[in-house]
Amino acid sequence: MSGIRRYLMRKSMIYALTFVFAVTIDFVIPRLMPGDPIGVLLSRFATLPDVANYLHGYFIEAFGLNKPLWQQYLSFWNAVLHGDLGISIYYYPKPVAQIIKEALPYDLALLLPSIVVSWVVGNWLGAYAGKSKRFDSYLMPVFYFLQASPYFWFAILLAYIFTVKLGLFPISGAYGYGVLPSFSWEFIKDYLHHWILPFLSLFFVQLGGWAIGMRNMIIYEVEADYIRYLESLGASERLLMKHAFKNAMLPQITGLALQLGLIVAGNVTVQVVFSYPGIGYILMQGIMNQDYFLIQGCFLVIILTVLVANFTIDLLYALVDPRIKYAYTEEGA
Amino acid sequence: MLRVNDLKVYYKTPSGYIKAVDGVSFEVKKGEIFGIAGESGCGKSTLVNSLILRKPPMIHMGGEALLEGKDIMTLDEKEYRKIRYTKISIIPQYSLNALNPTKKIREIVWDLAKEHGYTDKEEIESKLRERLRMVSLSEQVANMYPIELSGGMKQRVVMVVSTLLDPKILIADEITSALDVTNQRIILELLYYFIKEEKIVDSIIFITHDIGLLDKIADRIMVMYAGKAVEIGPTEKIINKPTHPYTQLLLNSLPRLGINYEKERLQGIPGEPPALLKPPSGCRLHPRCPYATDICTMKEPEMIEIEKSHFVACHMYRG
Ligand SMILES: Nc1ncnc2c1ncn2[C@@H]1O[C@H](COP(=O)(O)OP(=O)(O)OP(=O)(O)O)[C@@H](O)[C@H]1O
Ligand SMILES: [Mg+2]
Numbered sequence: 001m002s003g004i005r006r007y008l009m010r011k012s013m014i015y016a017l018t019f020v021f022a023v024t025i026d027f028v029i030p031r032l033m034p035g036d037p038i039g040v041l042l043s044r045f046a047t048l049p050d051v052a053n054y055l056h057g058y059f060i061e062a063f064g065l066n067k068p069l070w071q072q073y074l075s076f077w078n079a080v081l082h083g084d085l086g087i088s089i090y091y092y093p094k095p096v097a098q099i100i101k102e103a104l105p106y107d108l109a110l111l112l113p114s115i116v117v118s119w120v121v122g123n124w125l126g127a128y129a130g131k132s133k134r135f136d137s138y139l140m141p142v143f144y145f146l147q148a149s150p151y152f153w154f155a156i157l158l159a160y161i162f163t164v165k166l167g168l169f170p171i172s173g174a175y176g177y178g179v180l181p182s183f184s185w186e187f188i189k190d191y192l193h194h195w196i197l198p199f200l201s202l203f204f205v206q207l208g209g210w211a212i213g214m215r216n217m218i219i220y221e222v223e224a225d226y227i228r229y230l231e232s233l234g235a236s237e238r239l240l241m242k243h244a245f246k247n248a249m250l251p252q253i254t255g256l257a258l259q260l261g262l263i264v265a266g267n268v269t270v271q272v273v274f275s276y277p278g279i280g281y282i283l284m285q286g287i288m289n290q291d292y293f294l295i296q297g298c299f300l301v302i303i304l305t306v307l308v309a310n311f312t313i314d315l316l317y318a319l320v321d322p323r324i325k326y327a328y329t330e331e332g333a
Numbered sequence: 334m335l336r337v338n339d340l341k342v343y344y345k346t347p348s349g350y351i352k353a354v355d356g357v358s359f360e361v362k363k364g365e366i367f368g369i370a371g372e373s374g375c376g377k378s379t380l381v382n383s384l385i386l387r388k389p390p391m392i393h394m395g396g397e398a399l400l401e402g403k404d405i406m407t408l409d410e411k412e413y414r415k416i417r418y419t420k421i422s423i424i425p426q427y428s429l430n431a432l433n434p435t436k437k438i439r440e441i442v443w444d445l446a447k448e449h450g451y452t453d454k455e456e457i458e459s460k461l462r463e464r465l466r467m468v469s470l471s472e473q474v475a476n477m478y479p480i481e482l483s484g485g486m487k488q489r490v491v492m493v494v495s496t497l498l499d500p501k502i503l504i505a506d507e508i509t510s511a512l513d514v515t516n517q518r519i520i521l522e523l524l525y526y527f528i529k530e531e532k533i534v535d536s537i538i539f540i541t542h543d544i545g546l547l548d549k550i551a552d553r554i555m556v557m558y559a560g561k562a563v564e565i566g567p568t569e570k571i572i573n574k575p576t577h578p579y580t581q582l583l584l585n586s587l588p589r590l591g592i593n594y595e596k597e598r599l600q601g602i603p604g605e606p607p608a609l610l611k612p613p614s615g616c617r618l619h620p621r622c623p624y625a626t627d628i629c630t631m632k633e634p635e636m637i638e639i640e641k642s643h644f645v646a647c648h649m650y651r652g
Contacts, residue, residue, distance in 0.1 A: 229431035232386045233445050233495070234417035243433050243444075250435070322435060322478040 003328035004318055010328075011314050015307055022307075026299040027076050030292040031069070038065070038089065063089065063293070080300065086293035090285060096297035099282060104301070106174055107278035109195065111267055114202035115256075122210025123252055127245060129211065130218030139211070146208025151266030155201040155273040162197060169197050172275035194276075201270045206263060213255055217248035250321050257313040261306050268302075334536050335361040335384075335421075335502055340396035340406075342376075342383040351609045353379040355560040356396065358636065361502065366528065366537045368551030368568070370544040370583065372606050376560040377540045378426055381504045385423050400502070419449055422500035422534075426507045428491045432479035439475040442494055449498060457497070464493045467531070468523050485516040492523065496533050503527075503534040507541060521550055544580075545587045548572045553642075556580045559607050559617040562636065566643035576645045578622050616648065624649060 038059045042052045060066050063086075064075065079086060085096035129136040129143075149157075163171040170176065175190045221227065221244040230240055268280030275281060279298050286294030318324045342354040353376040361367045369377050383391060384398055384405060397404045400420060405413065425431055433441055439458050446457045462472040468489040474482070482490060488508060496503060505524060509517040527533045539551055547554050547568060554571040556564045556579065564577040575581045582602045604621035607613050613620055619629040626648070634646045 225425075225427040225430035226433040228386070228427075229425060229491075230433070230441075230445065232382075232417060232423050232425065234414050234419070235445060235448055236414065239444055239448055243436065247433070247435055320435075323480055326478065326480050 003325040006328045007318050007324060008315070011311065015311055019303070019307060022303045023077070023080060023300065024073075026296050026303065027073055029299075030290070030295045033287075033290060035290050038063070059089075063087075065292075076296070085297035085300065088286075088291055088294045088297075090289040090291040090294060096293050099294065100279065100297055100301055103277055103279050103282050106276060107267065107271075107280070110198055110202060110271075110276070110278060111264070114199055114206060114267075115263060118203045118206035119210055119252070119256060122207045123214045123249065125207075126211035126214025127218050127241070127248070130215040130222070130248075131241070136215065140215070143208040143211045143215075146204050147212055148208075149205050150269075151201060151205050152269035152273055154205050155198065155270045158197050158201055159273060170194050171197075174277050194274075198270050198274045198276050201273075202263070202266060205266060206259075209259065210252065210255070213252055214248060217251055218244060221245075221248045246320075250317070253313060253317050253320070257310045257317075260309050260313075264302055264306055334363045334401075336399040337384075338397050338399070340380070340383070340398060341394040342379055342387075343392055343394050344379075345390045345392055346610075349610055350394075352560050352612060353609055354383065355609075355612070357557070357560075357562045358396075359555050359562060359565055361536050361538060362553075363535050364528075365552040366525075366539050366550055368544075368547035368554040369538065369540045369557060370547055370554060371542065371557035372583075372602070373542055374606055374609075375557045376609070377542075377557055378506055380557070381423065381506060381538055381540060382425075385417055385421055385504065415449070418445065418495075418498050418500060420500055421502045421504070422495045422498070423504040424488075424491055424495045424506065424508050426510075426540075428508060429484055429487050429511055431491050432487065432494075434478065434480050437476055437478055438490060438494070442475075442497060445494075446498065461493065461497060464497060465490075467526075468493055469519075485512055485519070488512060488516070488520055489523065492520070492527075496527060499533055501535045502538065503536070504538045505540065509541070509546065510543075517546075521546070525550055543587075544572075544583050556583065559612055560609055561617055562644075562646065563618070564645050565636075566645075570640075570643050576639060576643070576650065577647050578624055578649075579618050582621075616646075 038056050042055055042059075064072060067075075083097065085100065088094050088096050088099055091099060125139060126143075129139045146154075159171055162168045170193060174194050175181065175187065176194070179187050179190050181187060222240070224244070224247075227240055227244055230243060235243075267278070268283060270276070271278045271280030272284050279301055283295065283298035283302075285291070286298060337360070338358050339356050340354055340358070341352075341356055344351040344353055355376075357376075357380060359367075369380070371377055379391065383393065387393055393406050396406070398406050400416065405416065405421075408416070432438070436444075439461055442461050443454055443457055451457055458475065461475050465472055465474050470486060470489055470493075474486070474490060479487060479490075488511070492508070508524075509520055512520065524537065524539075528535075528537055539547065541547060544554070544556070551568050553566065554564075554568050555562050556571065556577065558579045564571065564575070564580045566576075570576075571580060572584070575584050586602050602621065607617060607620070613630075615631045616622070616625070616629045616634050619625040622629065628648050632648070634648045634651075636644045636646045637650060638644050639650050
């Protein structure tokens with residue numbers, strides 16, 4: 001079997017196992033939360049205790065919460081595999097899948113650009129710092145500051161400076177109250193206006209980490225023997241950087257895979273700060289209201305995105321680094 | 334071909350200058366293999382690296398190195414870059430790590446050739462394939478990554494890569510020390526073939542700490558001790574009639590056939606090579622030299638020609 005195939009087989013198995021494990025945890029966690037989800041839902045009927053009592057029994061049955069745990073677990077798996085995420089308790093009777101479908105575009109529009117742009121800019125600045133001592137001493141403290149900032153803290157900082165103090169950007173939502181989502185110029189302008197601060201929060205915090213990683217790798221690679229050899233044979237600065245950059249980049253791709261979970265989590269907290277209606281914000285609503293199904297649904301989507309993204313990165317890595325292919329061919333031989 | 338005069342190359346460190354090469358003069362003639370021998374740390378690599386790539390902490394403190402009449406110690410960066418690979422090239426001591434692990438051999442070669450103004454990729458690649466065959470490797474190796482090669486193969490590939498643009502002078506720094514005996518012999522034969530039969534390079538500077546190896550391939554030998562040249566001469570003179578006490582010690586430390594080393598212990602060189610941060614006064618060998626006298630501790634011996642093209646720096650041979 002070819003090296004790449006072996007590698008992919010092994011990776012797929014690891015990912016399948018991770019998925020089963022994560023889904024199980026996803027099932028267990030909300031049920032470990034103290035309190036009664038239906039009670040929260042019925043608090044609206046507090047003035048009508050009889051109705052509330054009746055409805056309580058009805059809903060417990062309807063959501064299957066009276067069944068033994070293992071049965072709930074099995075039907076949960078059954079539902080997951082059929083793409084059925086159940087009905088939200090809090091947004092009753094809206095299906096969880098629908099809520100997520102509405103929220104997801106907001107996440108992607110925040111996450112993808114922030115990851116890509118911060119990765120590219122961070123690597124670029126990092127390589128620059130690694131090359132030039134002068135830049136290095138100015139930039140490194142900034143990188144360290146950014147990297148050490150928690151996402152929510154940085155989001156609050158930006159909100160404080162740009163909204164509270166300067167009044168430049170709105171503080172909550174994905175668009176203003178007066179406008180309706182459409183492809184009009186007006187909406188897009190309004191949308192971007194709301195988008196910029198959450199985006200910058202994600203962008204800057206990620207940027208620091210990428211830049212530091214790249215800077216250290218470049219410094220390491222530039223000292224490597226193969227660079228010295230190229231230089232001894234008359235390679236220009238440009239060619240040396242080209243070779244060093246590619247090799248310094250490889251760990252950064254792995255880094256991306258490792259960081260992805262943290263970035264997605266960062267996205268959740270940033271959305272909470274800016275009341276930005278993506279999965280993160282919905283998840284928060286689910287947790288505050290003990291909405292098992294909503295929580296499960298949100299986590300499931302998060303798990304899936306992280307796994308799929310990681311898998312893509314692993315694939316990419318195998319394609320750009322011959323050592324991976326070779327390691328697996330070697331073993332097979 | 335190459336004429337080096339009183340070359341001084343130091344390393345700048347926080348505790349002072351390390352005088353790794355301290356006033357060395359020699360000449361490499363066209364068509365010859367010039368061997369340099371000496372203990373580990375005596376400055377062999379520093380000497381040859383300074384010819385091809387000087388960068389901090391290595392600094393040129395004096396002297397010249399004339400290659401085809403031009404002093405490579407004072408070339409500007411652009412000209413210096415141009416003569417690398419085309420005029421002077423190196424198989425470095427770290428050959429086994431010299432190839433970028435994530436590039437195919439032909440990519441590395443093409444990247445380098447482009448830097449020297451080559452524009453015909455097919456020409457370079459077919460030359461690469463031809464040279465790979467010359468060192469008994471498959472043409473396929475051009476398409477491989479360095480990690481797919483064994484140590485012996487890598488050494489041969491680096492040899493091919495380093496000589497692909499037909500440099501005038503090739504530096505070969507300890508190219509056999511990481512190899513087993515079979516591969517050592519193959520590499521030596523190939524090197525010999527490259528210069529004497531194919532005339533791919535004009536001259537070779539061959540560095541080793543094993544002076545016995547030079548007997549087989551070098552035309553002339555320079556023996557170095559603690560940053561200085563102590564003896565230079567034709568191979569048979571140096572090997573059969575060593576004159577400098579250090580050359581004698583070096584040769585005596587070699588294992589010889591027909592001697593039972595169980596009974597007669599192999600004679601190492603007594604004492605330690607000196608630290609080059611603060612080398613001994615006078616003749617640098619005097620603390621370890623069996624013949625040392627007063628003058629040796631005070632005055633540095635000059636290089637003198639004791640017979641035709643045989644030079645020695647030792648007070649015993651004055652006048
Ligand atoms: N980058 C460096 N910085 C400081 N000192 C160095 C550096 N490289 C080498 N030296 C010192 O310079 C001296 C000569 O080193 P060099 O590598 O030239 O020796 P060598 O004769 O090639 O030894 P070997 O046979 O072990 O390769 C040694 O004392 C070594 O410690
Ligand atoms: Mg050396």
